[in-house]
Amino acid sequence: MTDIAKRQDSLRQTLIAAKVVPVLTIERVSDAVPLARALVAGGVCTLEITLRTAAAIDAAKAVIAEVPDAIVGIGTVLSAADFEQAHKLGARFTVSPGATPALLEAAAKSDLPLLPGVATASEIMQAREYGFDTLKFFPAEQAGGRAMLRAWGGPFPDLRVCPTGGITEANAAEWLSEPTVLAVGGSWICQASYIRAGDWAGITAMCLRTMKALSKPLSLG
């Protein structure tokens, strides 16, 4: 196995174990640790902290230092420089909404896994050229949903994805039941209104409900 294949395999195992990856937008650094603890208490330990706010870097540092059970990934990685910043922070993986050759090249050479975003067959082909076959399907619902994913199964039988964008409590189990889906991602599990209100118990309750629903066999009736 090449180094990149090993990293992609390890990312696959992380995602399979996680089932759900909350996409976190943290506005206040002081929310980061209680939020991460609330998610971990609800059985959701693999987190994506997006680089969408001024607080993101310090929030990620705080969670990495103070919540050892959290597996912290950095999301909204838009460039090789963002990727390097995530590496310096000690992130366990990185996530990008799309993928440029510069980002894929930087990640292909690094020991830090990247989950690159794709929404078209050409983007999948580009990611594969750099060795990436474990991908984020973004924005999943808006870009064609599960029908699109099944259509990709023909030309790309080895493709495995974490869909995000439009995943909700109502459709998460259906997405996870797709054989090519390793885990589902999204913001529904840690909504901004809960974070703003400091409703950590509410977030833990949502996580527990979600993890319970995702551990049941899907009813086809």
Ligand SMILES: O=C[C@H](O)COP(=O)(O)O
């Ligand atoms: O991956 C990041 C997306 O912004 C999450 O989408 P969502 O808010 O529809 O869950």
Ligand SMILES: CC(=O)C(=O)O
């Ligand atoms: C959407 C996405 O992949 C991200 O912000 O990381």
